[in-house]
Amino acid sequence: MNLTSPIFQDADKAREHLEALRWPQGPICPHCGVVDDATGLKGKAHRPGLYQCNACREQFTVTVKTVFEKSKIPLNKWLLATFLMSSSKKGISAHQIGRTLGVTYKTAWFMCHRIREAMTETNPGALGGEGKTVEADTTYVGGKEANKHKSKRNSKNIGGMGKQIVHTLVERNGRARSHHIANITGATLRPLVFTNVHRSSNLMTDTAGGYMRLGKEFARHEMVDHGRDEYVRGDAHSNTVEGYFSVLKRGVYGTFHHVSAAHLGRYLAEFDFRYSNRSALGVNDAMRTDEALRMIGGKRLTYRRTNEGAHA
Ligand SMILES: [Zn+2]
Incomplete structure (x- = not known):
């Protein structure tokens, strides 16, 4: 699969590709759920x-x-947009998608959000487990770019979005899961971490107060004290989640200049999806695209949420 693949040029080829992915055992009726008991209507x-x-x-x-x-967008363009988003490490702007597909910016923007919805995990299981390590950390995106090395004059405001807090959990050699959170208190972190990480895991965090008490309930909890310039102590570090944040920030500041706070969660789902299906785990661009396409069903469709339903 690359840009010249017939599934990106021809709507029938695109449909056949999607049918093969979604219906490996024959057509599934979305109304009653019956498998392989449908008649193709020709003519x-x-x-x-x-x-x-x-x-x-x-x-x-x-x-x-x-x-x-x-x-009304032909299916081959939907598949191409999914491929472009799945294969661009730092994301791809709706302007670029619009130019590549020959559709308006508004239509491209709407398509991107629909594809982000597909990339969102619906029933995610907990990360980690016995002998596995999960790193948890928070970062800020939006507002003035948080970069010590840049002068104030060069810092830029992102799309009018004030500073937002992102919390990310990364299983080493595994998946990532991010959330847009209101604050870094124990009351916020507790349900988030307990729902998304097996207690049998090793948990690695910094010394933020919210982690101290909840960490006791995990098989092992190590904290590194960034405030005292401590970043690595044996296998205790948060370098993996820091790596995730650096890709996220390059995307938010470099590719998407208008991430609004209301949509931040959808962008996080996109970055989580690519990270959890990354090439280091043996997932190439074609496989990642097909995985996104397998996830287009079973989503609650709430058209009003984007206010753009009429444009596509
Ligand atoms: Zn049926």
Whole structure:
């Protein structure tokens, strides 16, 4: 799979690719859930890829009840946008997607948000486990760029968004999970960390107060004191999550100049998705794209949330 792949040029090829990914055992009726008991409706009277379920008699295509549903954008462009977002390490702007696909900025912006919705994990299991290590840390994005090495004159304000706090959990050699949080108190961190990390894990954090008490409930908890310039003590460090933050920040400050606080969570889902399906784990661009395409279904579609439903 690369930019010249037929699935990015031809809507029928794109549909067949999506059908093969989503329906490896034959068409699945999105209305009643029955597998491989549908009749393909052929002929000019029907749009291509239309099926009728033999069980409930409802009609459907591969995009019904997915984030691509009810769109006038040809499916090959949806797949190309998914490929571009899945294969760009620091993300790709809606302006760039618009130019590449030949659609308006508004349409591209809307498509990007739909694809971010696909990339969002719906029922994520806990990270870590026995013998595994999870790093937890927070960072700020937005507002004045937090960079000691830049003069105030060069710092820039990101899209009018004030400073926002991002909390990220990274399993070493595994997945990442990020949240946009309101503050760094124990009351905020506790449910977040307990829901998303197995207690049998080793937990690595800095010395932020919120981590101290909750850390006692994990198999092992190590803290490094960044305030005293301590960054690594044996295997106790947060270098992995720091690496995640550096990619996130290059994306937020370099690619997306207008990340609003209201949408920050969606961008985090995009960065988490790429990190959790990264090449170091053996996932190449094509596999990552197909994984995003497998995730287009089963999302609650709330069109109003983007206020852009009418544009695509
Ligand atoms: Zn059915």
